[in-house]
Amino acid sequence: NAGVTQTPKFRILKIGQSMTLQCTQDMNHNYMYWYRQDPGMGLKLIYYSVGAGITDKGEVPNGYNVSRSTTEDFPLRLELAAPSQTSVYFCASSILAGGRTDTQYFGPGTRLTVL
């Protein structure tokens, strides 16, 4: 299993541009998440999904959109990129709610710079 994969690894955007960060998992996990991590800070939840067709906002959703058309894929869309969105973005997945199954497995991250 590849686990959780993310593309691209790095990206530089100009202010106002848009892009999609890709995330795929091959573990048949129901739950998927998008986080951002700013330097010296913890992980902040942007959006999450409990299954195909179901998404919900996390702590910092403004400026982002998501979709979940399949179990495997959970893309994150940035519209009108702003410098405040410069961060490292991590996608994660977990199998089910409850107990140790809450363990989330993370992708390698996408480093995004908005200039």
Added chain:
Amino acid sequence: GQNIDQPTEMTATEGAIVQINCTYQTSGFNGLFWYQQHAGEAPTFLSYNVLDGLEEKGRFSSFLSRSKGYSYLLLKELQMKDSASYLCAYTGGGNKLTFGTGTQLKVEL
């Protein structure tokens, strides 16, 4: 505001023992996780506690006191490769994790 707290930085000597503390406040609690994150890499799972007490896994142990809202991660026989950020996170149900800002551990010779 931040309802999960851990020290920002710690330094320890190779071969020694270090304890990283984490305190949290939440009305719903379903477990406490510890993750390790090396610079430029993704967080990786270390441990999970849901009941009070100590969970031991090799050189790493994690302790939880739910009544005190307190956990610690204990690292024994420190190695240089243990230099990393250690993140604690609680789950309050619904499979969402709330992360602390992480403790940057530096292991020196």
